[in-house]
Amino acid sequence: MIIQTFGITKRYKNITAVNxxxxxxxxxxxxxxxxxxxAGKTTLLSMxxxxxxxxxxxxxxxxYDVRKEPGKVRESIGMVFQTPSSDEILTGRENLYLHALMYGVAKEERKRRIGKALELxxxxxxxxxxxxxxxxxxxxRLELARGLLHEPKILFLDEPTLGLDPQTRQHIWEYIGRLSEEQGVxxxxxxxxxxEADSLCDRVAIIDHGEIKALDSPSILKMKVGKSMIRAKVEHPKLEYIKGLPYVTKAxxxxxxxxxxLNEGGAHIQEVLLNLGEVSFVELREPTLNDVFLQITGKEIREEPADDVAEIYARADS
Amino acid sequence: MSDLWGIYALWYREVKVFLREKSRLVSSTVNPLIWMVAFGGGLGASISVGEAGYQAFIFPGVLMLVVLFTTIFFGLYVVWDKKIDFFKEVLVSPMSRASIFVGKMLGGCTDGFIQSGIIILFGPLFGITYTAYSLGAVVLFVILLAMGTTSLGLAIGSQMTSFEGVGLVQSFLIMPLFFLSGALYPIDNLPGWLSWVTYANPLTYIVDGMRGALLDLNSFPMAIDLGVAAVYVAVLVAVGTYAFKKMS
Structure with missing residues (x-):
């Protein structure tokens, strides 16, 4: 186990951010x-x-214990923050150079590693x-490269794609995948x-109100929701009847x-529709991680970034 | 060992940034020159403080003003650093908080030193003549002053959560420290309460030391000036280091 937490908790005056x-x-x-x-993600990461x-x-x-040996912990990790943390007034190379100095990268190594990171x-x-x-x-990308410069064993990425356009997001995730594959980080x-989480993560934890609500590989989590799902727009559904059908697990x-x-949605969709009433729209599909999330937390994950962060990146883009 | 490189990194960053922002450098050079020319020249025309003239008299005070503004604001800037920017990345590095403080402090100190160095070059225009001794002494006092006030700024900045307190710092710290230090007037004939406040202000001794070296106008023995300056630096560096350890 490279990371293990033991009842880790963060409480502020009125709220428990991580429980x-x-x-x-x-x-x-x-x-x-x-x-x-x-939900407490960033707080957990900060701890x-x-x-x-x-x-x-x-x-x-x-x-290393985060309380007793914080210095050792910090030597082992790299961190990419949610908000931009590179120095605007310096060049990309200078940012990396300072990082190498602060993390005690040996003098002979600095140039080579900076070159390599920039290339990556x-x-x-x-x-x-x-x-x-x-x-x-x-x-x-620069911050990602910087996080790797001292060859950490663990890399923490807090919303690495927040506020970026879809194409750039795609790129960033490619880099992350490459890192994990080539460097074993x-x-x-x-x-x-x-x-993104679905296609890239080996395992995911769903966290809400500071607690872990579910933890498994994306495919197992989706399986737990059910094999397939039907979503339909209906005025007055006969919900009780639908629930009573043997192959329906939830409605x-x-x-x-x-x-x-339900199980085997393709085989049963006709019967379901017959009993549903007048339907103006219908879809049959396999559950996504989003559905898992919805079922566990009872709410949609908000895809729009927090305003201030979006603004910072918007400024960086202009 | 690696912390030494880290300290160097922080210092390098501060100096690079400082030298890159040319407009700041220019504006903080022009301000003290206006003081010298307008205030020193204007008021100097009607008052006498000895042979050297009023402009030469306030020159050490204006030097102090430059260092005070540059370094305290440099320190307060940590509030901003804490929010975004490069600083979070520094805090998550293996460097100890004490080393981070030292790196920052040396950076601010260098900024203040460069800034005052420019003003020192203008000295001869205002009736200052340098000798090896007087120049050395002024540089020493400037460095001590800068170390102390950078530490003070960093200590306050590290505990603030927003920029809103900056006005308070200016009104209740920088202005009194400056005006009650004998930077602009001789301190020998002050009324009672004013003289006590002035004597309690460590900057009084730093101005006195510089003025003594440049114009041979000491109110205190040089050893006392230097001693007070050393204690002032030691205390503020300790306070700043402590504040950085407590900073969240």
Whole structure:
């Protein structure tokens, strides 16, 4: 286990941001933390990276206790923050150089590693430009490269694709995948984007109100919801009857839409529709991570980023 | 060992940023020159403080003003650093908080030193003549002053959560420290309460030390000036280091 938490808790005056979380993460994993805004993802990450002391409980990161040996923990990890943390007034290369100095990268190694990191994120051409001339996506990539410069065993990424356009998001995730594959780095990532987590993470934890509500591989989580689902727009569904059908595991009606979880949807859709009443829209599909999330937390994950962060990146883009 | 490189990194960053922002450098050079020319020249025309003239008399005070503004605001800037920017990345690095403080402090100190160095070059225009001794002494006092006030700014900045307190710092700290230090007037004939406040202000001794070295106009023995300056630096560096350890 490269990371293990023991009832780790963070309480503020009125709220418990993280509540007795027990978590084990294996070396080499890409581990996703999913949750709505304010669920406690960033707080959990801040405790694992020693930026915030836990109120209760503790965690071991790379074998070191976050309370007792924060220095050792920080040597083992790299962190990419939710908000931009590269220095605008310096060039990309200078940012990396300072990072190498602060993490005690040996003098002979610095140049080679900076060159390699820049190449990995395709920023070699722009390395000598000031960061303030970079786009939001380039900045993220630079911060990703920086997080790797000291060859950490664990890389923490807090919403690495937040506020970026879909194409850039795609790129960033490609880089993350490449890192995990080529360097064997353990990656802990928080994200809003369910499809991304689904395709990239080995395991995901769904966190809400500071607690872990579910933890498994994306495919198992989706299976737990059910094999297939039907969503239909209906005025007056015969919900009780539908629920009574032997192959239906769950049926909900909310905002004019009925959601039915069932086995072998393809085989049974006709019977379901016959009994549903007048339907103005219908879809049959396999559950996504989003549906898992919805079922567990009772709410949609908000895909829009927190305003201030979006603004910062918008500024970086202009 | 690696912390030494880290300290160097922070210092390098601050100096790079400082030198890159040319407009700031220019504006903070022009301000003290206006003081010298307008205030020193204007008021100096009607009052006498000895042979050297009023402009030469307030020159050490204006030097102090430059260092005070540059370094305290440099320190307060940590509030902003904490929010976004490069600083979070520094805090998550393996460096100890004490080393981070030292790196920042040396950076601010260098900024203040460069800034005052420019003003020192203008000295001869205002009736200052340098000797090896006087220049060395002024540089020493400027460095001590800068170390202390950078630490003070960093200590306050590290505990603030927003920029809103900056006005308070300016009104209740920078202005009194400056005006009650004898920077602009001789301190030998002050009325009672004013003289006590002035004597309690460590900056009084730093101005006195510089003025003594440049114009041979000491109110206190040089050893006392230097002693007070050293204690002032030691205390504020300790306070700043402590504040950084407590910073969240």
């Amino acid at each position: 007795r979380v027990d978590l084990s993460i294996e070396e080499g994993e890409i581990f996703g933390l999913l949750g709505p805004n304010g 694992l990276t020693t930026l915030l002391p836990p109120t209760e409980g503790t965690a071991k990161v790379n074998g 994120v395709d920023l070699t051409d722009r390395a000598n430009d000031l960061v303030k001339t970079y786009s939001g996506g380039m900045r993220r 353990t990656i802990i990532v928080t994200t809003h984007y369910m499809e 909900d009606y909310k905002d004019g839409i009925v959601t039915i979880i």
